Amino acid sequence: MVFQLRKPRRRRELTAMTDEDVGWLDTGVEIEGKMKVNSGLIRLNTHFKGEILCQGTILVNDQAEVDAEIHTKLISISGKVKGAIHASDRVEIKEHGVVLGDIYTPSLVIDPGGFFDGQCHMPIPGPEKQSATPVGSADDLI
Secondary structure, three states: OOOOOOOOOOOOOOOOOOOOEEEEEEOOOOOEEEEEEEOOEEEOOEEEEEEEEEEEEEEEOOOOEEEEEEEEEEEOOOEEEEEEEEEEEEEEOOOOEEEEEEOOOOOEEEOOOOOOEOOOOOOOOOOOOOOOOOOOHHOOOO
């Protein structure tokens, strides 16, 4: 039996301000309506109610309370989100993050201390590429 040890994958930390930031809504702001972000990263640390359409990344910081249907590429949650989340890449629920609603994504990461109450819907992966080695080759004997 052969075991393969892999280096731990380093997850990209999304905490420092970067050049791709397009907006930051901080405490004391309350927004209701529809938000559309065409690219980049939006940070929410506020109360938001409505719908969010983002083709980039959303960070829901620890003081944020979001009640919305969210469509995004990637979302990282340290605050509270109530509503359906549709993420084409990944959903991350951090240590104190709370999600109340359904999640639609190919990848879900929940850190210890994160909370999720809802259903997770993941797409069925496509057929894996078959190897180019024909059956009965010399490689089968090893």
